[in-house]
Amino acid sequence: MTVERFAAPDAATVARVVGDGLREGAVVSIEAECEVEYDGRSGGYLGPGDRLVVCKPDGTLLVHRPSGHKPVNWMPGGATIKVDPGESDEDAPLLYARRSNPNEFLRVYLQDVYSVSRFDATDAVEYQERGTEAEMHEYIESDPESALEAGIRIVEHERETQYGYLDFFAQDADGTPVVVEVKRRQATLNHFDQLKRYMDLYRESNPEVRGMLVAPSTSDRVKRALRDNDMEFVRLAEFDVETREASETTLTDFS
Amino acid sequence: MFKAIVSADTLKTTLDSVSVLVDECKIHLEEDGLEIRAVDPANVGMVDLSLSADAFESYEADGGLIGVNLSRLEDIAGMADAGQLVSLELDEETRKLHIQIDGLEYTLTLIDPDSIRQEPDIPDLDLAAEVVVEGKDINRAVKAADMVSDHIALGVDGSNETFYIDAEGDADDVHLELDRDDLIDLSAADAHSLFSLDYLKDMDKAIPKDAEVTMELGEEFPVKMHFDIAEGMGHVTFMLAPRIQSN
Numbered sequence: 332m333t334v335e336r337f338a339a340p341d342a343a344t345v346a347r348v349v350g351d352g353l354r355e356g357a358v359v360s361i362e363a364e365c366e367v368e369y370d371g372r373s374g375g376y377l378g379p380g381d382r383l384v385v386c387k388p389d390g391t392l393l394v395h396r397p398s399g400h401k402p403v404n405w406m407p408g409g410a411t412i413k414v415d416p417g418e419s420d421e422d423a424p425l426l427y428a429r430r431s432n433p434n435e436f437l438r439v440y441l442q443d444v445y446s447v448s449r450f451d452a453t454d455a456v457e458y459q460e461r462g463t464e465a466e467m468h469e470y471i472e473s474d475p476e477s478a479l480e481a482g483i484r485i486v487e488h489e490r491e492t493q494y495g496y497l498d499f500f501a502q503d504a505d506g507t508p509v510v511v512e513v514k515r516r517q518a519t520l521n522h523f524d525q526l527k528r529y530m531d532l533y534r535e536s537n538p539e540v541r542g543m544l545v546a547p548s549t550s551d552r553v554k555r556a557l558r559d560n561d562m563e564f565v566r567l568a569e570f571d572v573e574t575r576e577a578s579e580t581t582l583t584d585f586s
Numbered sequence: 587m588f589k590a591i592v593s594a595d596t597l598k599t600t601l602d603s604v605s606v607l608v609d610e611c612k613i614h615l616e617e618d619g620l621e622i623r624a625v626d627p628a629n630v631g632m633v634d635l636s637l638s639a640d641a642f643e644s645y646e647a648d649g650g651l652i653g654v655n656l657s658r659l660e661d662i663a664g665m666a667d668a669g670q671l672v673s674l675e676l677d678e679e680t681r682k683l684h685i686q687i688d689g690l691e692y693t694l695t696l697i698d699p700d701s702i703r704q705e706p707d708i709p710d711l712d713l714a715a716e717v718v719v720e721g722k723d724i725n726r727a728v729k730a731a732d733m734v735s736d737h738i739a740l741g742v743d744g745s746n747e748t749f750y751i752d753a754e755g756d757a758d759d760v761h762l763e764l765d766r767d768d769l770i771d772l773s774a775a776d777a778h779s780l781f782s783l784d785y786l787k788d789m790d791k792a793i794p795k796d797a798e799v800t801m802e803l804g805e806e807f808p809v810k811m812h813f814d815i816a817e818g819m820g821h822v823t824f825m826l827a828p829r830i831q832s833n
Contacts, residue, residue: 350701390627409628411609429609431788519830550830552806579782580827581629585709585808 336448342416342424345447349386349414349426352449359386360450361426364443367394369404371435377403384426384439386412392428392437406430406437464515467570471499471513471545479543479565483509494528498545508533509541515570518546520584523556530562588615588650588676591643594666594687596816599794600637601663603815603822605656606788607631612699613654615647615676625706631785632706634823641819643671652676652683653697659683662692708825713802713810715742717749718771719764721790721797721813727751727762728790731783734758737829738786740803741778748774749801753783770798777803779828789824806830 337344345361352359361384367377377394382403385393390410393402406412406428415425426439468488471478475485482504490500499511510533512526526544533540542562544553547570557564600620604611607626614621619638625631639645666672666687673686685692731738734755741750749769753760766772793799793813802810812823 354701354703409626409630411627431606517830550806552830578830579628579630580830582625582632582706582709582808582825582827583629584827585711 332451334448334450336446338446340444340447341420342414342422342441345424345426345441345444346414346416348447348449349412353386353388353412356388356451358388358450358452359447360384361386361441361447362445363441364445365394365423365426366440366442367404368438368440369436371430371437375404379442381445384441386426386428390428390430392426392439394437394439404437406435410435410437463570464513467513467515467545467567468498470567470569471511475501478567479511479545492529492532494525494532497529503541507539507541508537509543511543511545513567514544514546516547517578518544518549518553518564519578519580520553520556522546523553523560523562526557526562527560530560587678588647588652588674590645590647590675591671591673592641592645593643594663594670594672595668596637596641596820597663597666597672598660599792599815600635600820601656601660603635603792603824604633605660606792607633608703609657610653610655610697610702612702612705613652615650615652617647617649619645620647623705623708625703627703629706630782630827631789632708632825634708634825635820637816637820641816650676650678651699652681653699653702654683655694655697658694662687662694665690708823709808711802711804711807711810713777713804713807714775715744715777715803716771716773717742717764717769717801717803719749719769719799719801720795721793721799722795723764723768724793724799724801724811725790725795728783728787730760730762732787734760736783737780738783739778739780740801740809742772742774742776742803744774744776747772777805777807779803779806779809780830781809781826781828785826789826792822792824 349359364381366379369375383395389408391408392406394404396403410428410430412428423440423442428437472485475483484502485499486502487500489496498513501509503509510529514522526542530542543565545565545567547567554564604622608624611622611624622635624633662685670688675684681696683694731753735753739752748763748765750763797813799811799813806828808825808827810825814821
Protein backbone atom coordinates (compact mmCIF):
# COMPACT_ATOMS: atom_id res chain seq x y z
CA MET A 332 0.00 0.00 0.00
CA THR A 333 1.57 3.29 -1.06
CA VAL A 334 -0.17 5.46 1.50
CA GLU A 335 -1.41 4.28 4.85
CA ARG A 336 -3.27 6.74 7.02
CA PHE A 337 -4.16 6.49 10.68
CA ALA A 338 -6.81 8.84 12.03
CA ALA A 339 -6.58 10.01 15.65
CA PRO A 340 -3.64 7.67 16.40
CA ASP A 341 -2.45 7.05 19.93
CA ALA A 342 1.13 7.80 20.96
CA ALA A 343 2.32 4.24 20.47
CA THR A 344 0.95 4.19 16.93
CA VAL A 345 2.66 7.49 16.07
CA ALA A 346 5.96 6.13 17.43
CA ARG A 347 5.55 2.91 15.50
CA VAL A 348 4.56 4.48 12.16
CA VAL A 349 7.41 7.00 12.31
CA GLY A 350 10.00 4.44 13.47
CA ASP A 351 9.04 1.72 10.99
CA GLY A 352 8.32 4.16 8.18
CA LEU A 353 11.61 6.03 8.28
CA ARG A 354 13.61 2.87 8.76
CA GLU A 355 11.92 1.32 5.74
CA GLY A 356 12.52 4.37 3.52
CA ALA A 357 9.01 5.89 3.66
CA VAL A 358 7.99 9.52 4.16
CA VAL A 359 5.82 10.04 7.24
CA SER A 360 3.60 13.09 7.69
CA ILE A 361 1.70 14.15 10.75
CA GLU A 362 -1.17 16.63 11.12
CA ALA A 363 -1.26 17.72 14.70
CA GLU A 364 -1.60 20.45 17.23
CA CYS A 365 1.93 20.86 18.49
CA GLU A 366 4.54 23.01 20.18
CA VAL A 367 7.98 23.35 18.67
CA GLU A 368 11.30 23.97 20.39
CA TYR A 369 14.60 24.46 18.60
CA ASP A 370 18.08 24.46 20.12
CA GLY A 371 21.13 24.89 18.02
CA ARG A 372 23.29 27.82 16.99
CA SER A 373 20.33 29.93 18.13
CA GLY A 374 17.13 28.88 19.87
CA GLY A 375 13.41 29.25 19.33
CA TYR A 376 9.98 28.33 20.58
CA LEU A 377 6.61 28.15 18.86
CA GLY A 378 3.47 27.81 21.00
CA PRO A 379 0.64 25.35 20.37
CA GLY A 380 -1.01 25.44 16.95
CA ASP A 381 -2.07 23.18 14.08
CA ARG A 382 0.79 22.19 11.79
CA LEU A 383 1.90 19.70 9.18
CA VAL A 384 5.08 17.84 10.14
CA VAL A 385 6.95 15.94 7.41
CA CYS A 386 9.67 13.36 8.18
CA LYS A 387 11.83 11.90 5.44
CA PRO A 388 13.97 8.77 5.65
CA ASP A 389 17.17 10.76 5.02
CA GLY A 390 16.60 12.62 8.27
CA THR A 391 14.91 15.74 6.88
CA LEU A 392 12.21 17.14 9.17
CA LEU A 393 9.87 19.99 8.18
CA VAL A 394 7.31 21.81 10.30
CA HIS A 395 4.80 23.72 8.16
CA ARG A 396 2.27 26.25 9.44
CA PRO A 397 -1.02 26.68 7.60
CA SER A 398 0.40 29.62 5.60
CA GLY A 399 3.65 30.51 3.85
CA HIS A 400 5.74 28.26 1.63
CA LYS A 401 8.73 27.84 3.91
CA PRO A 402 8.68 25.57 6.95
CA VAL A 403 8.65 27.49 10.25
CA ASN A 404 11.37 25.13 11.42
CA TRP A 405 13.26 22.26 9.91
CA MET A 406 16.19 19.91 10.12
CA PRO A 407 18.16 19.10 6.97
CA GLY A 408 19.02 15.54 5.87
CA GLY A 409 21.44 13.69 8.10
CA ALA A 410 19.53 14.15 11.34
CA THR A 411 18.20 11.29 13.44
CA ILE A 412 14.43 11.44 13.92
CA LYS A 413 12.72 9.64 16.79
CA VAL A 414 9.40 9.59 18.60
CA ASP A 415 9.22 9.18 22.32
CA PRO A 416 5.66 8.02 23.06
CA GLY A 417 5.86 9.15 26.66
CA GLU A 418 5.12 7.33 29.88
CA SER A 419 1.33 7.39 29.97
CA ASP A 420 -1.69 8.01 27.78
CA GLU A 421 -1.86 11.56 29.15
CA ASP A 422 1.59 12.48 27.77
CA ALA A 423 1.99 14.09 24.39
CA PRO A 424 4.35 12.07 22.21
CA LEU A 425 7.58 13.90 21.49
CA LEU A 426 8.92 13.88 17.94
CA TYR A 427 12.51 14.99 17.91
CA ALA A 428 15.31 15.36 15.45
CA ARG A 429 18.91 15.73 16.40
CA ARG A 430 22.00 16.41 14.44
CA SER A 431 25.60 16.61 15.55
CA ASN A 432 27.30 18.52 12.74
CA PRO A 433 26.56 21.22 14.04
CA ASN A 434 24.77 20.29 17.24
CA GLU A 435 21.06 20.91 16.75
CA PHE A 436 17.90 19.68 18.42
CA LEU A 437 14.35 20.15 17.20
CA ARG A 438 11.53 19.03 19.49
CA VAL A 439 7.92 18.81 18.38
CA TYR A 440 5.51 18.11 21.22
CA LEU A 441 2.53 16.49 19.55
CA GLN A 442 -0.32 17.60 21.84
CA ASP A 443 -3.14 16.32 19.65
CA VAL A 444 -2.38 14.14 16.65
CA TYR A 445 -5.21 14.31 14.13
CA SER A 446 -3.62 11.99 11.60
CA VAL A 447 -0.37 10.25 10.70
CA SER A 448 0.38 8.95 7.20
CA ARG A 449 3.04 6.67 5.86
CA PHE A 450 3.89 7.30 2.20
CA ASP A 451 6.04 4.63 0.57
CA ALA A 452 7.24 6.94 -2.17
CA THR A 453 9.48 5.91 -5.07
CA ASP A 454 11.10 8.78 -6.88
CA ALA A 455 14.24 7.97 -8.87
CA VAL A 456 13.90 10.48 -11.68
CA GLU A 457 16.37 13.34 -11.85
CA TYR A 458 14.79 16.75 -11.67
CA GLN A 459 15.40 18.59 -14.91
CA GLU A 460 15.30 22.30 -14.50
CA ARG A 461 13.31 23.50 -17.42
CA GLY A 462 14.98 26.00 -19.61
CA THR A 463 18.60 25.27 -18.99
CA GLU A 464 18.87 21.53 -19.67
CA ALA A 465 16.57 22.02 -22.64
CA GLU A 466 18.79 24.89 -23.76
CA MET A 467 21.82 22.62 -23.59
CA HIS A 468 20.07 20.02 -25.72
CA GLU A 469 18.99 22.67 -28.24
CA TYR A 470 22.51 24.06 -28.35
CA ILE A 471 23.94 20.63 -29.10
CA GLU A 472 21.29 19.74 -31.65
CA SER A 473 21.57 23.00 -33.54
CA ASP A 474 25.34 22.81 -33.92
CA PRO A 475 26.74 19.44 -32.82
CA GLU A 476 30.04 19.99 -34.61
CA SER A 477 30.85 23.06 -32.50
CA ALA A 478 29.40 21.65 -29.29
CA LEU A 479 30.80 18.11 -29.47
CA GLU A 480 33.28 17.38 -32.28
CA ALA A 481 33.87 17.96 -35.98
CA GLY A 482 32.04 15.57 -38.29
CA ILE A 483 29.51 14.36 -35.72
CA ARG A 484 25.85 14.08 -36.69
CA ILE A 485 22.82 13.73 -34.39
CA VAL A 486 20.70 10.68 -35.31
CA GLU A 487 18.06 10.80 -32.59
CA HIS A 488 17.23 13.01 -29.62
CA GLU A 489 15.91 11.08 -26.57
CA ARG A 490 16.14 7.53 -27.81
CA GLU A 491 14.31 5.03 -25.66
CA THR A 492 16.32 2.14 -24.25
CA GLN A 493 15.51 -0.50 -21.65
CA TYR A 494 17.34 1.68 -19.13
CA GLY A 495 15.48 4.85 -19.94
CA TYR A 496 15.89 7.65 -22.41
CA LEU A 497 19.39 8.46 -23.54
CA ASP A 498 19.87 12.10 -24.48
CA PHE A 499 21.35 11.74 -27.97
CA PHE A 500 22.23 8.92 -30.28
CA ALA A 501 24.75 10.21 -32.81
CA GLN A 502 27.20 9.12 -35.47
CA ASP A 503 30.76 10.37 -35.81
CA ALA A 504 32.67 11.26 -39.00
CA ASP A 505 33.69 7.60 -39.46
CA GLY A 506 30.13 6.37 -39.14
CA THR A 507 30.70 4.95 -35.63
CA PRO A 508 27.68 5.24 -33.33
CA VAL A 509 28.04 7.59 -30.37
CA VAL A 510 25.92 7.58 -27.20
CA VAL A 511 25.71 11.08 -25.71
CA GLU A 512 24.56 11.88 -22.15
CA VAL A 513 24.15 15.52 -21.21
CA LYS A 514 24.18 16.90 -17.66
CA ARG A 515 23.23 20.43 -16.71
CA ARG A 516 25.47 20.53 -13.68
CA GLN A 517 28.79 18.97 -12.81
CA ALA A 518 28.92 15.34 -13.95
CA THR A 519 29.30 12.86 -11.08
CA LEU A 520 30.13 9.17 -10.76
CA ASN A 521 26.41 8.39 -10.83
CA HIS A 522 26.22 9.96 -14.28
CA PHE A 523 29.25 7.93 -15.34
CA ASP A 524 27.45 4.78 -14.10
CA GLN A 525 24.37 5.73 -16.08
CA LEU A 526 26.35 6.21 -19.28
CA LYS A 527 28.24 2.98 -18.66
CA ARG A 528 24.94 1.08 -18.44
CA TYR A 529 23.95 2.37 -21.85
CA MET A 530 27.43 1.64 -23.21
CA ASP A 531 27.39 -1.97 -21.96
CA LEU A 532 24.04 -2.40 -23.65
CA TYR A 533 25.22 -1.05 -27.01
CA ARG A 534 28.69 -2.58 -26.91
CA GLU A 535 27.08 -6.03 -26.77
CA SER A 536 26.17 -5.77 -30.44
CA ASN A 537 28.77 -3.20 -31.46
CA PRO A 538 32.02 -3.00 -29.46
CA GLU A 539 33.01 0.14 -31.41
CA VAL A 540 30.26 2.31 -29.96
CA ARG A 541 31.62 5.49 -28.39
CA GLY A 542 30.28 7.05 -25.21
CA MET A 543 30.32 10.78 -24.46
CA LEU A 544 29.46 12.47 -21.19
CA VAL A 545 28.74 16.16 -21.79
CA ALA A 546 28.59 18.65 -18.92
CA PRO A 547 29.80 22.11 -17.91
CA SER A 548 32.40 20.47 -15.63
CA THR A 549 33.44 17.30 -13.87
CA SER A 550 36.01 16.04 -11.38
CA ASP A 551 39.30 14.34 -12.22
CA ARG A 552 37.92 11.15 -10.74
CA VAL A 553 35.06 11.00 -13.22
CA LYS A 554 37.40 11.86 -16.09
CA ARG A 555 39.64 8.99 -15.06
CA ALA A 556 36.71 6.60 -14.81
CA LEU A 557 35.58 7.59 -18.30
CA ARG A 558 39.11 7.18 -19.70
CA ASP A 559 39.54 3.78 -18.06
CA ASN A 560 36.33 2.62 -19.70
CA ASP A 561 37.05 4.03 -23.15
CA MET A 562 34.50 6.80 -22.83
CA GLU A 563 34.93 10.53 -23.27
CA PHE A 564 34.14 13.75 -21.50
CA VAL A 565 33.12 16.83 -23.47
CA ARG A 566 33.09 20.07 -21.59
CA LEU A 567 30.33 22.49 -22.46
CA ALA A 568 32.01 25.53 -20.96
CA GLU A 569 29.26 27.78 -22.29
CA PHE A 570 26.97 26.46 -19.55
CA ASP A 571 29.45 26.62 -16.71
CA VAL A 572 28.24 27.87 -13.34
CA GLU A 573 30.28 30.60 -11.65
CA THR A 574 30.34 29.26 -8.10
CA ARG A 575 33.08 26.97 -6.79
CA GLU A 576 30.90 24.92 -4.48
CA ALA A 577 31.97 21.67 -2.92
CA SER A 578 29.36 19.01 -3.45
CA GLU A 579 28.77 16.13 -1.08
CA THR A 580 29.52 12.51 -1.74
CA THR A 581 28.55 9.57 0.46
CA LEU A 582 30.51 6.43 1.29
CA THR A 583 28.15 4.40 -0.91
CA ASP A 584 29.42 6.37 -3.94
CA PHE A 585 32.70 4.50 -3.39
CA SER A 586 31.50 0.97 -2.67
CA MET B 587 25.36 -14.52 27.27
CA PHE B 588 27.73 -11.70 28.12
CA LYS B 589 29.59 -10.85 31.28
CA ALA B 590 32.59 -8.54 31.47
CA ILE B 591 34.60 -6.19 33.62
CA VAL B 592 36.49 -3.35 31.97
CA SER B 593 38.30 -0.20 33.05
CA ALA B 594 36.22 2.95 32.80
CA ASP B 595 38.87 4.55 30.60
CA THR B 596 38.79 1.77 28.05
CA LEU B 597 35.01 1.80 27.99
CA LYS B 598 34.80 5.57 27.53
CA THR B 599 37.43 5.63 24.78
CA THR B 600 35.58 2.85 22.99
CA LEU B 601 32.19 4.52 23.22
CA ASP B 602 33.62 7.92 22.23
CA SER B 603 34.93 6.52 18.97
CA VAL B 604 31.42 5.52 17.93
CA SER B 605 29.29 8.22 19.53
CA VAL B 606 30.99 10.94 17.47
CA LEU B 607 29.01 9.57 14.52
CA VAL B 608 25.84 7.91 15.83
CA ASP B 609 23.52 7.96 18.85
CA GLU B 610 22.84 4.23 18.86
CA CYS B 611 24.60 1.20 17.50
CA LYS B 612 24.71 -2.58 17.41
CA ILE B 613 27.43 -4.31 19.40
CA HIS B 614 28.60 -7.80 18.47
CA LEU B 615 29.54 -9.71 21.62
CA GLU B 616 31.90 -12.23 20.06
CA GLU B 617 33.90 -14.83 21.96
CA ASP B 618 37.16 -13.00 21.32
CA GLY B 619 35.92 -9.47 21.86
CA LEU B 620 33.47 -6.71 20.90
CA GLU B 621 32.85 -5.41 17.41
CA ILE B 622 30.99 -2.30 16.37
CA ARG B 623 30.39 -0.98 12.85
CA ALA B 624 28.27 2.09 12.25
CA VAL B 625 27.68 4.85 9.72
CA ASP B 626 26.09 8.23 10.38
CA PRO B 627 22.61 8.97 9.01
CA ALA B 628 23.99 10.97 6.07
CA ASN B 629 26.24 8.06 5.06
CA VAL B 630 29.32 10.25 5.12
CA GLY B 631 31.25 9.05 8.16
CA MET B 632 31.84 5.44 9.21
CA VAL B 633 33.51 3.69 12.12
CA ASP B 634 34.69 0.11 12.47
CA LEU B 635 35.82 -0.80 15.97
CA SER B 636 37.09 -3.98 17.58
CA LEU B 637 37.99 -4.41 21.23
CA SER B 638 39.74 -7.65 22.10
CA ALA B 639 38.73 -9.72 25.12
CA ASP B 640 42.28 -9.05 26.33
CA ALA B 641 41.41 -5.38 26.81
CA PHE B 642 39.01 -6.41 29.57
CA GLU B 643 39.74 -7.38 33.16
CA SER B 644 37.45 -10.30 32.51
CA TYR B 645 35.35 -11.20 29.51
CA GLU B 646 32.86 -13.92 28.63
CA ALA B 647 30.63 -13.85 25.58
CA ASP B 648 29.22 -16.33 23.14
CA GLY B 649 28.37 -14.42 20.00
CA GLY B 650 25.32 -12.30 20.80
CA LEU B 651 24.20 -9.02 19.23
CA ILE B 652 22.73 -6.15 21.22
CA GLY B 653 21.43 -2.71 20.32
CA VAL B 654 22.54 0.13 22.55
CA ASN B 655 21.53 3.74 23.14
CA LEU B 656 25.07 5.13 23.07
CA SER B 657 24.22 8.46 24.67
CA ARG B 658 22.70 6.71 27.68
CA LEU B 659 25.53 4.22 27.96
CA GLU B 660 28.05 7.05 27.78
CA ASP B 661 26.22 8.96 30.51
CA ILE B 662 26.41 5.92 32.72
CA ALA B 663 30.08 5.27 31.94
CA GLY B 664 30.70 8.93 32.70
CA MET B 665 29.74 8.27 36.32
CA ALA B 666 32.93 6.28 36.76
CA ASP B 667 36.24 7.85 37.79
CA ALA B 668 39.37 7.25 35.76
CA GLY B 669 40.75 4.33 37.72
CA GLN B 670 37.46 2.54 38.33
CA LEU B 671 36.20 -0.69 36.89
CA VAL B 672 32.84 -1.12 35.22
CA SER B 673 31.07 -4.44 35.34
CA LEU B 674 28.63 -5.37 32.57
CA GLU B 675 26.17 -8.22 32.47
CA LEU B 676 23.55 -8.98 29.88
CA ASP B 677 20.14 -10.22 30.98
CA GLU B 678 18.98 -11.91 27.80
CA GLU B 679 15.45 -12.54 29.01
CA THR B 680 14.61 -8.95 29.81
CA ARG B 681 16.97 -7.48 27.13
CA LYS B 682 18.65 -5.30 29.71
CA LEU B 683 22.30 -4.60 30.45
CA HIS B 684 23.20 -4.50 34.14
CA ILE B 685 26.01 -2.08 34.82
CA GLN B 686 27.85 -1.78 38.11
CA ILE B 687 30.28 0.96 39.03
CA ASP B 688 31.64 0.83 42.56
CA GLY B 689 28.38 -0.05 44.28
CA LEU B 690 26.16 1.97 41.92
CA GLU B 691 23.91 -0.26 39.86
CA TYR B 692 22.25 0.72 36.62
CA THR B 693 19.96 -1.14 34.33
CA LEU B 694 20.07 -0.08 30.70
CA THR B 695 17.19 -1.18 28.51
CA LEU B 696 18.61 -2.38 25.23
CA ILE B 697 17.26 -1.54 21.78
CA ASP B 698 16.08 -4.21 19.36
CA PRO B 699 19.03 -4.48 16.96
CA ASP B 700 16.60 -4.75 14.04
CA SER B 701 15.37 -1.25 14.72
CA ILE B 702 18.86 0.23 14.38
CA ARG B 703 20.24 1.43 11.06
CA GLN B 704 21.91 -1.35 9.10
CA GLU B 705 25.62 -1.78 9.60
CA PRO B 706 27.56 -0.34 6.67
CA ASP B 707 29.61 -2.26 4.15
CA ILE B 708 33.15 -1.04 4.40
CA PRO B 709 34.25 0.12 0.95
CA ASP B 710 37.27 -1.81 -0.21
CA LEU B 711 39.58 0.98 -1.27
CA ASP B 712 43.12 0.86 -2.54
CA LEU B 713 44.38 4.28 -1.55
CA ALA B 714 47.58 5.59 -3.05
CA ALA B 715 49.26 7.35 -0.16
CA GLU B 716 49.80 6.34 3.45
CA VAL B 717 50.88 8.61 6.27
CA VAL B 718 51.55 7.60 9.87
CA VAL B 719 51.17 10.60 12.10
CA GLU B 720 50.60 11.31 15.80
CA GLY B 721 47.08 12.07 16.94
CA LYS B 722 48.22 15.45 18.25
CA ASP B 723 49.36 16.50 14.76
CA ILE B 724 45.90 15.76 13.36
CA ASN B 725 44.43 17.75 16.22
CA ARG B 726 46.72 20.67 15.42
CA ALA B 727 45.83 20.58 11.73
CA VAL B 728 42.11 20.48 12.47
CA LYS B 729 42.36 23.37 14.93
CA ALA B 730 44.28 25.46 12.42
CA ALA B 731 41.84 24.79 9.60
CA ASP B 732 38.89 25.52 11.88
CA MET B 733 40.07 29.12 12.20
CA VAL B 734 39.39 29.84 8.56
CA SER B 735 37.05 27.36 6.93
CA ASP B 736 34.31 24.67 7.00
CA HIS B 737 36.39 22.43 4.79
CA ILE B 738 39.84 20.94 5.01
CA ALA B 739 41.96 19.45 2.25
CA LEU B 740 44.33 16.61 3.14
CA GLY B 741 47.06 15.76 0.68
CA VAL B 742 50.37 14.12 -0.03
CA ASP B 743 52.93 15.45 -2.48
CA GLY B 744 54.48 12.38 -4.08
CA SER B 745 57.67 14.01 -5.33
CA ASN B 746 58.39 16.27 -2.34
CA GLU B 747 57.39 13.49 0.06
CA THR B 748 55.28 15.70 2.28
CA PHE B 749 51.87 15.42 3.92
CA TYR B 750 49.95 18.70 3.89
CA ILE B 751 46.67 20.23 4.92
CA ASP B 752 45.04 23.23 3.29
CA ALA B 753 42.08 25.29 4.39
CA GLU B 754 40.74 28.28 2.50
CA GLY B 755 38.53 30.87 4.09
CA ASP B 756 36.91 33.99 2.68
CA ALA B 757 39.86 36.13 3.61
CA ASP B 758 42.49 33.86 5.16
CA ASP B 759 44.21 30.60 4.25
CA VAL B 760 45.96 27.96 6.30
CA HIS B 761 48.64 25.59 5.06
CA LEU B 762 50.46 23.01 7.18
CA GLU B 763 53.19 20.71 5.91
CA LEU B 764 54.83 17.69 7.50
CA ASP B 765 57.79 16.00 5.86
CA ARG B 766 59.29 12.56 6.47
CA ASP B 767 61.12 13.79 9.59
CA ASP B 768 57.94 15.18 11.13
CA LEU B 769 56.00 12.00 10.44
CA ILE B 770 56.23 8.52 11.90
CA ASP B 771 56.11 7.05 8.41
CA LEU B 772 55.19 8.03 4.88
CA SER B 773 54.37 6.08 1.75
CA ALA B 774 54.38 8.93 -0.72
CA ALA B 775 52.16 9.16 -3.79
CA ASP B 776 50.13 12.10 -5.02
CA ALA B 777 46.89 12.41 -3.11
CA HIS B 778 44.44 15.21 -2.43
CA SER B 779 40.90 15.16 -1.06
CA LEU B 780 38.62 17.75 0.49
CA PHE B 781 36.55 17.01 3.60
CA SER B 782 33.91 18.59 5.80
CA LEU B 783 35.72 19.98 8.83
CA ASP B 784 32.73 19.28 11.12
CA TYR B 785 33.09 15.55 10.58
CA LEU B 786 36.86 15.55 10.83
CA LYS B 787 36.70 17.58 14.07
CA ASP B 788 34.34 15.02 15.56
CA MET B 789 36.56 12.11 14.55
CA ASP B 790 39.60 13.98 15.85
CA LYS B 791 37.92 14.21 19.28
CA ALA B 792 37.96 10.43 19.45
CA ILE B 793 41.63 10.07 18.46
CA PRO B 794 43.97 9.89 21.46
CA LYS B 795 46.67 12.59 21.20
CA ASP B 796 49.48 10.08 21.60
CA ALA B 797 48.04 7.52 19.21
CA GLU B 798 49.86 6.56 16.03
CA VAL B 799 47.32 7.15 13.31
CA THR B 800 47.68 5.57 9.89
CA MET B 801 45.96 7.76 7.33
CA GLU B 802 45.27 6.45 3.84
CA LEU B 803 44.56 9.06 1.19
CA GLY B 804 43.78 9.22 -2.49
CA GLU B 805 42.65 11.71 -5.14
CA GLU B 806 39.06 12.67 -4.30
CA PHE B 807 38.63 9.48 -2.33
CA PRO B 808 37.46 8.89 1.23
CA VAL B 809 40.13 9.10 3.91
CA LYS B 810 40.76 6.03 6.06
CA MET B 811 42.21 6.58 9.51
CA HIS B 812 43.20 3.70 11.78
CA PHE B 813 44.65 3.67 15.23
CA ASP B 814 44.86 1.47 18.31
CA ILE B 815 43.12 1.99 21.61
CA ALA B 816 43.32 0.12 24.94
CA GLU B 817 47.09 -0.34 24.72
CA GLY B 818 46.92 -2.03 21.37
CA MET B 819 44.10 -4.38 22.32
CA GLY B 820 41.50 -2.37 20.48
CA HIS B 821 41.48 -1.02 16.96
CA VAL B 822 39.45 1.78 15.38
CA THR B 823 39.05 2.64 11.70
CA PHE B 824 37.29 5.81 10.59
CA MET B 825 36.30 6.45 7.02
CA LEU B 826 35.10 9.84 5.78
CA ALA B 827 33.64 10.57 2.32
CA PRO B 828 35.19 13.51 0.49
CA ARG B 829 33.61 16.66 -0.86
CA ILE B 830 34.10 17.12 -4.56
CA GLN B 831 35.16 20.59 -5.53
CA SER B 832 34.10 21.68 -8.99
CA ASN B 833 36.84 23.38 -10.96
